[in-house]
Amino acid sequence: MDNAYLLNDSQIQQFITDGYLQLHVDCGSDFHQQIYQQIESMFAGEGNVGNNILPRVPKIQQVFEHPVLQGALISLLGESYTMNPHRHCHLNAPGGGGQRWHKDCYVFDHNIRHPRFHWVLAFYYPQDTNEEMGPTALLPGMHFCKSVSNDDPEHATEPEVLLCGKAGTVTLVHFDAWHRATANRSAKKRYMLKFQFARMQEPRQPSWDHQQQTWESDQRDEVAEDVWNWLGGGTNSINNGSYQPDLIHAMQQETLASIEETIAKTPDNLHGTNPTAGEAAQKLSVIGSPTVLELTEVLSNPHWWVRAMAADVLTKIGPSAKDAVPTLVERANDDHWWVRRNAIEALGTIGSFASSTVDLLGQKLADPDYRVRRNAAISLAKSGSQASPVISMLTTALNDEDRYNRFYAALALQHIGTNSAKDILLDALFTARWCPITTVDNLY
Numbered sequence: 001m002d003n004a005y006l007l008n009d010s011q012i013q014q015f016i017t018d019g020y021l022q023l024h025v026d027c028g029s030d031f032h033q034q035i036y037q038q039i040e041s042m043f044a045g046e047g048n049v050g051n052n053i054l055p056r057v058p059k060i061q062q063v064f065e066h067p068v069l070q071g072a073l074i075s076l077l078g079e080s081y082t083m084n085p086h087r088h089c090h091l092n093a094p095g096g097g098g099q100r101w102h103k104d105c106y107v108f109d110h111n112i113r114h115p116r117f118h119w120v121l122a123f124y125y126p127q128d129t130n131e132e133m134g135p136t137a138l139l140p141g142m143h144f145c146k147s148v149s150n151d152d153p154e155h156a157t158e159p160e161v162l163l164c165g166k167a168g169t170v171t172l173v174h175f176d177a178w179h180r181a182t183a184n185r186s187a188k189k190r191y192m193l194k195f196q197f198a199r200m201q202e203p204r205q206p207s208w209d210h211q212q213q214t215w216e217s218d219q220r221d222e223v224a225e226d227v228w229n230w231l232g233g234g235t236n237s238i239n240n241g242s243y244q245p246d247l248i249h250a251m252q253q254e255t256l257a258s259i260e261e262t263i264a265k266t267p268d269n270l271h272g273t274n275p276t277a278g279e280a281a282q283k284l285s286v287i288g289s290p291t292v293l294e295l296t297e298v299l300s301n302p303h304w305w306v307r308a309m310a311a312d313v314l315t316k317i318g319p320s321a322k323d324a325v326p327t328l329v330e331r332a333n334d335d336h337w338w339v340r341r342n343a344i345e346a347l348g349t350i351g352s353f354a355s356s357t358v359d360l361l362g363q364k365l366a367d368p369d370y371r372v373r374r375n376a377a378i379s380l381a382k383s384g385s386q387a388s389p390v391i392s393m394l395t396t397a398l399n400d401e402d403r404y405n406r407f408y409a410a411l412a413l414q415h416i417g418t419n420s421a422k423d424i425l426l427d428a429l430f431t432a433r434w435c436p437i438t439t440v441d442n443l444y
Contacts, residue, residue, distance in 0.1 A: 001079070005071025006209040012075060013215070016227045019143035019174040022165060025066045025124075032167035035059050036126040039089060039191055045439055051403070053089045053193065055434035060193065063124055069170055075208035076120055076172065076231075077199040082381075084119075084196035085407040092134035092181050092190040099180040101139065101151045106175070106274050107196070107404060109371055110338060112312045113276040115144050115223050116230050116285070117199075119175035124193040128166045134184030136163045136171070136192060143177040144223055146276040153180060176276075200382055202318040202349060205233040226286045247280050247287075248294045252301065254278035255309040262305060277316075281309055285316035292317065296324040299343075304336035311342035315349045325352045332360055337369035344372060348379025353386045362390030365409070370402040377408035381415045388416055391424065398428050 007021070015021045038057045042049060049056050063069065064083065073081050086107045092098075103113075104121065111119075129135050137160045142148060149157040162182065163171045173179065175196075184190055210232065215225045255278060262275045277285075284291045291313070298310035311331060314321040324346070331343035344364055347357060361383075364376035377397060380387040387394070394416075397409035413425040438444075 001071055001074055002067065003209050005067040006207075007072055007075035008209045009212050011072075012208050012231070013224075013228065015076065015172065015174070016224050016231070017221065018140040019177040020138055020140065020161075020163070020171055021072065022163065022169060022171045023068055023072055024165070025063050025068055025168045025170055027062055027066060027168065031059075031062075032126045035063075036167070036191065039126065040189075043091065045441060048089060048091070051085055051087055052434065053087055056436055058436050060124075063168075063170065064122070064195065069122075072172055073120065073122075073197055077118075077197055078201055078203060078207050080200040081197050082200055082411060084198055085404060087193065087195045090181065090192045090194060092184045092192070094184055094187050094189065096134050096181070096184040096190075098134060098153070098183040101148055101153060101156060101178045101180050103176055103178060103274070108402075109374060109404075110341060111274055112309070112342075113146070113176045113274055114282065114285070114312075114316055115227050116316055117174055117176070117227070119199070120197050121173040121175055121177070122195045122197060123163060123171040123173060124195065125165055125169045126167055126191055126193070127188075129164050129169070129190055129192075130186075131162050131164055131182075132184075132186040133188055133190040134182050134186075135190065137161065137180050137182045138163060138171075138173065139178040143174040145178075148178055153182075202351065203231050203233045206231070223282070245294070247284055247291070248298060250280035251278065251284055251309065251313070252298065252306050254280050255306050256303060259305050277309070277312065281313050284313050288317050289320040292321045292323050295321075296327045299324070299327050299331050304334070304339055307331065307334065308336070308338040308342045311339060311346050315342065315346040318349050319351050321346070321350050322352050325350060325354075325357070329357060329360060332364060337367075337372055340364070340367065340369065340372045341375050344375045344379055348375070348382045351382065353383040355389065358383060358387055358389055361387075362393040365390070365393045365397045365400075370400075370405060373397065373400060374402065374405045374408055377405060377412050381408060381412040384415045385417055387412055388418055388421070391416065391418075391421055394421075395424050398424075 011021055035057060042056055054060055084107060123136055139148060139158045140161050142158055215228050258275060258278065295310050295314055299307055301307050314324050328343045328346050331339055334340050361376045361380050365373055367373050394409045394412050398406055400406050410425055413421040
């Protein structure tokens with residue numbers, strides 16, 4: 001990637017601090033209008049096709065392959081980032097009343113929210129969008145907060161920003177940002193295409209056009225500084241703090257105190273919530289390797305939620321938590337699905353793939369819980385060619401009952417990259433091939 005397209009230090013710090021960054025993708029004079037017209041035809045003839053918006057309107061892929069956007073995504077997520085198969089075309093029709101403030105769920109998974117972001121949202125406008133047309137609104141700087149003053153925008157006190165822009169505007173957004181659709185007071189339709197991208201490898205060095213080693217800001221923000229340091233592979237100059245043994249106890253107490261909100265069902269998230277890591281848990285992940293030994297001991301705590309949180313902290317610590325791998329392997333067979341899920345995620349993030357670990361991850365592709373199976377596939381994708389011994393298990397997973405699990409099994413086969421893996425993948429993809437010009441009005 002040409003450095004000219006990578007984000008600079010100022011843009012990276014803006015994203016970390018504000019939780020969003022706006023870009024413009026110039027693909028020619030009428031390119032975005034063509035996409036708009038294809039979406040209009042699709043809605044008129046078929047309605048909203050959900051995740052199939054990209055194969056239905058494949059021209060959209062050119063937006064995300066544009067160097068401006070690729071450079072920004074590499075800067076934020078590393079070169080091996082992936083586009084998640086969940087995507088949605090949001091229509092805000094004239095007279096649309098807007099939404100309440102909310103954070104998106106992690107696509108029917110149970111990730112624990114944390115400032116060290118592994119996911120980024122992309123909001124794309126195929127048409128010029130002004131304040132009257134019901135643009136997406138966002139609360140800048142609130143993405144690290146688990147709550148706001150009021151989810152009703154009429155009573156919330158935090159200042160909002162309206163994400164307006166001309167056709168081709170793409171706003172990259174921290175996955176935990178508070179956002180909403182605003183009321184469309186115009187006579188025009190407003191389409192916004194929401195795509196999701198995820199990091200596949202932990203940062204080992206800055207992946208942007210990095211020039212400065214220190215965090216430069218008028219206000220001290222330790223959380224933002226930690227994200228800056230982590231994103232640069234730990235190469236940026238900040239003090240990560242010293243280990244305090246009572247943090248382990250504090251982490252266990254705050255975790256137990258959050259159990260009710262963790263298991264609560266909410267009207268807009270009926271499959272469960274994505275809780276936010278507590279203050280002590282976040283501090284432990286910032287301090288890093290000095291905490292690994294005691295966190296490993298916590299993996300045997302009597303309460304499943306404490307075990308799950310300990311595994312998540314080790315996930316956020318990343319490769320330097322490799323000493324916890326043997327115990328994480330044990331916890332991959334825990335009685336509770338959330339502990340199994342987090343332990344398997346940690347194995348993939350730490351990146352230590354002994355043959356026995358790869359075999360375990362292959363076995364977990366058949367776990368009774370879909371979230372465990374999904375994270376097994378993701379971790380195998382992160383292992384690359386080391387997952388070759390479980391190709392047959394990944395082939396079976398291509399027919400998983402969960403659509404996202406099928407995608408990640410395919411992604412793992414792609415990352416394995418051997419001829420046998422490619423043959424299996426091509427056979428599956430040709431069978432599932434979507435023809436974008438075949439519609440109810442043009443069947444053959």
